[in-house]
Amino acid sequence: MRASDIDRVRELPIFADVAPEIFRVATAGAHVQRFPAGTMLLLEGDPVDFLYVLLEGQVELHGTWNDHDTVMTILRPVSTLILAAVVLDTAALMSARTLERCEILMIPGDAIRTAMRLDSHFAMAVSRDLAGSYRGVVRNMKNIKLRNSTERLANYLLALRAVGDGGSIVRLHHEKRVLASLLGMTPENLSRSFAALNKCGVAVQGSVVTLSNIAALEHLAKPDPLIDNYAPRGGEIVGDADAEIWLSEHGREKPR
Amino acid sequence: MRASDIDRVRELPIFADVAPEIFRVATAGAHVQRFPAGTMLLLEGDPVDFLYVLLEGQVELHGTWNDHDTVMTILRPVSTLILAAVVLDTAALMSARTLERCEILMIPGDAIRTAMRLDSHFAMAVSRDLAGSYRGVVRNMKNIKLRNSTERLANYLLALRAVGDGGSIVRLHHEKRVLASLLGMTPENLSRSFAALNKCGVAVQGSVVTLSNIAALEHLAKPDPLIDNYAPRGGEIVGDADAEIWLSEHGREKPR
DNA sequence: CGCGCATTTGAGGACTGTCAACTTCCGTGG
DNA sequence: CCACGGAAGTTGACAGTCCTCAAATGCGCG
Numbered sequence: 001m002r003a004s005d006i007d008r009v010r011e012l013p014i015f016a017d018v019a020p021e022i023f024r025v026a027t028a029g030a031h032v033q034r035f036p037a038g039t040m041l042l043l044e045g046d047p048v049d050f051l052y053v054l055l056e057g058q059v060e061l062h063g064t065w066n067d068h069d070t071v072m073t074i075l076r077p078v079s080t081l082i083l084a085a086v087v088l089d090t091a092a093l094m095s096a097r098t099l100e101r102c103e104i105l106m107i108p109g110d111a112i113r114t115a116m117r118l119d120s121h122f123a124m125a126v127s128r129d130l131a132g133s134y135r136g137v138v139r140n141m142k143n144i145k146l147r148n149s150t151e152r153l154a155n156y157l158l159a160l161r162a163v164g165d166g167g168s169i170v171r172l173h174h175e176k177r178v179l180a181s182l183l184g185m186t187p188e189n190l191s192r193s194f195a196a197l198n199k200c201g202v203a204v205q206g207s208v209v210t211l212s213n214i215a216a217l218e219h220l221a222k223p224d225p226l227i228d229n230y231a232p233r234g235g236e237i238v239g240d241a242d243a244e245i246w247l248s249e250h251g252r253e254k255p256r
Numbered sequence: 257m258r259a260s261d262i263d264r265v266r267e268l269p270i271f272a273d274v275a276p277e278i279f280r281v282a283t284a285g286a287h288v289q290r291f292p293a294g295t296m297l298l299l300e301g302d303p304v305d306f307l308y309v310l311l312e313g314q315v316e317l318h319g320t321w322n323d324h325d326t327v328m329t330i331l332r333p334v335s336t337l338i339l340a341a342v343v344l345d346t347a348a349l350m351s352a353r354t355l356e357r358c359e360i361l362m363i364p365g366d367a368i369r370t371a372m373r374l375d376s377h378f379a380m381a382v383s384r385d386l387a388g389s390y391r392g393v394v395r396n397m398k399n400i401k402l403r404n405s406t407e408r409l410a411n412y413l414l415a416l417r418a419v420g421d422g423g424s425i426v427r428l429h430h431e432k433r434v435l436a437s438l439l440g441m442t443p444e445n446l447s448r449s450f451a452a453l454n455k456c457g458v459a460v461q462g463s464v465v466t467l468s469n470i471a472a473l474e475h476l477a478k479p480d481p482l483i484d485n486y487a488p489r490g491g492e493i494v495g496d497a498d499a500e501i502w503l504s505e506h507g508r509e510k511p512r
Numbered sequence: 513c514g515c516g517c518a519t520t521t522g523a524g525g526a527c528t529g530t531c532a533a534c535t536t537c538c539g540t541g542g
Numbered sequence: 543c544c545a546c547g548g549a550a551g552t553t554g555a556c557a558g559t560c561c562t563c564a565a566a567t568g569c570g571c572g
Contacts, residue, residue, distance in 0.1 A: 044482050063394075065402040066478050072397060084387035087380075093394050093482050115381050122341075124372050130386040131340035137393040138319075138349050141328060144400060145440055146321040148527070154322030162422050176551065184401055186529060191552050206537085206551095226300050226349050404559070434520065442561060462519095462569085467528050 005032045009105055012053060012078055014129055017121040025121065026115035030107040041096040042082070048092050050106040052081035058100030060178065061094040071181040073140070074174060076100070080129055086112050087126065099174065139157070142227045149185040150193040154221035155228055156183060157202065161211060162230045168214070172207040261288045265361055268309060268334055270385055273377040275482070282371035282378065286363040295486040297352040298338070304348050306362040308337035315356030316434065317350040329396070330355070330430060336385055342368050354487065355430065398483045405441040406449040410477035411484055412439060413458065417467060419487045428463040458469070 006027070009015060015023055032055065035041065041052065044063060052059075059075045062192075072094055075081060085092045086109040116123040143152055156179075160170040172179060180190035194204050200220055201213025211217060257265075265271065271279055288311065291297065297308065300319060308315075315331045324435070325410075328350055331337060341348045342365040372379040399408055416426040428435060436446035450460050456476055459467025467473060 029353065063398040063402065063482070065398065065480055065483060068402050070398070070401040072394065073399075084390045087383050087387040088391070091482075093391055093398070113380075117376055120373055120376035121377045123376045123383060127343050127372065127379060127383045127386055130383055130390055134340045134386055134390040134393065135344070135349055137390065137397060138328065141393060141397055141400070142319040142321065142326070142349070144397070145326040145328075146319065146324050150527095186550070188530085188553085189528060192528095195552090224321055226319070226347075227321060234419040355543095406559095443519070444521085444562085445560060451520090 001027065001031055005105070006247055008055065009053070010067055014053075014080060014125045015122075017125060019121070022115050022119040022122055022250055023105070026111050027107060028111050029113070030105060032103060034153050035098045035102045035104065036112070037100050037102075039098045039102075041098065042092055044092055044095045046092050048082050048085040049109055051083060051109060051112050052096070053105040053107065053191055054079045054081060055103045055105055057101040057104075058173070059102060059104075060097050060099050060167050062097065062181070063094050069181075071178055073136070074178070074182060075112045076173075083126065083129055084133070087130070089113070093249070095211060099178070139227050139229055144184050146227070149183065151221060152183045152185075153190065153193045153203075154197060154200070154217055157209060157211060158214075158217060158221050158223055159228055159230055160209075161214075161233075168211045170209050170211065189243075199254070213240060257283065257287055261361070264311065265309070270309075270336060270381045271378070273381060274371070275375055276375070278371050278375040278378055279375060282367050283363060284367050286361060286367070288361050291354045291358045291360065293354055293356045293358075295354045295358075297354065298348055300348055300351045302348050303334055304338050304341040304346070305365055307339060307342045307365060307368050308352070309363065310335045310337060310363040311359045311361055313360075314355040314429070315358060315360075316353050316355050318353065318437070319350050325437075326440070327434055329392070330434070330438060332429075339382065339385055341391070343372075343386070345369070346471060355434070392485070395483050395485055400440050402483070405439065405445055405475060406452050408439045408441075409446065409449045409471055410453060410456070410458075411464060412468060412471060413453075414466075414470075414477055414479055415484055415486055417470075424467045426465050426467065428465060 009027060009030075018026065019189045035057075041059065042048070042088075051060070054075050054077050055191075059079075059081060060071055061073045061075065061081070062069050062071045073222055082092050082094075082098055089109060116126055139196065143155070147155070157170060160172070162169075164170050174182070176190055177187040183190070185193070194202065197217070197220075199218040201211060202217065203210040203212070265283060265286075266279065271282070279465065291313075293313075297315065298304070310331050310333050312333055315335075315337060316327055317331065317337070318325050318327045319328045337352055338348050338350075345365060368382075372382055399411070405409070413426060416428070417423075420426050430438070432446055433443040436443045439446070439451070450458065453473070453476075456472040457467060458473065459466040459468065
């Protein structure tokens, strides 16, 4: 691993409080690897030998059953992948695919587990990461079970706005069919949901969305801090790092 | 806390590897409390001061939005509640309600976090619990997004059978409307899904369900080890502790 | 026995998925 | 520079799934 990579890795939340010697243990045998867009990093059911840390690019986690598949989450830097499977030393439940060219740190699972055993602060950092991920999926689940597709889209757009400049124009980060699957609908219905949001001042042109009536959109969306991981308090916009992380993967909470 | 309680707590997976002095730290200020059925233990959005460990009875975790609510999971002994919120020292995302008379161990959140800082083995146990919970929700999410309601019910019944004696008669653990919400449908549609499963040899009488054609049921259900947390390999029945835990909360994985 | 509650059944409508045709966008190559 | 091909996105028609409301049935307990 190059020195510049080591510096970057050292900054990761998961390594923030770790003692230098433990950091060396954890990153022993680690290496940074680059992947082109569209690469399958791992298939669901695969045994997991490495912890992946996404440093650059976007990665999609998806699940498959009976010839259907669904995007479970989309990760953006800096995020860990399959940490839960590494901790339990078991098979992955989701497949991972790069959506863009990616730069990924790969750390042997053994090294992670050893470092956890040696350093309680590292083990706590892992716990916080996992706790955030858990709460992210729970938010996602509430979103899916309690809202219909148009409401999910409306909230997604409001979240996009919150992490952006808070202006009335937002850019979609993903292809529409990927977004549709992430939001639990078909591409066709995503189109129709966008059309339905016209009456709330939503206009779409390619990946650029204009929100000209936030009040109407919020009235339909009814954002909720216990589902949407940004802080929509009193109409004030809070575009903090939490929200950035939320949007990127639609559901991981930042520790602390 | 009574001596008999301490012995029981000592057996919990989360305390298995913990040094005696750390165990005392963790359980300092802890106490066992009994609650009648139907008690709201906490409301979503509440700050979390205690880790709850369910020792007896059933607890439902549910979420609410816009006058709707949905059962997210149902816990049976021995399970931790809101461990993620305790680790992050933040508000609960779900409400908790007892479904029966319950016996619950309450441990101050501070004590948990202190014990994690002092003992890497305890922190690892917390990580494993969280990792299992995370994977449980992921399974749940795949179940909801990839299957329709009848398929979810069919798989639920097969899972019930797998944890029971493997015979053709299973007992439902919950009221049907609770089960319906857990499976992401209305009570009316649960009835209709049961009716639809008649042709697969499913007969219902109150809480007793007879499965007289497992092959047909499996053909419809298409159980998958990456969604359903029991091991349906080659028609062999594996009623292990993992599966018990799965059913109880419909989605927590047992560490290791 | 009768009341209250859970469950079931039916009818209708809302939401969502599927299929097919069409349009738009974009990169390639003539 | 423009034509072309392919993929992505949109639209319409239709069907399947699911929800809502209302009424009927069944069950348990006082």
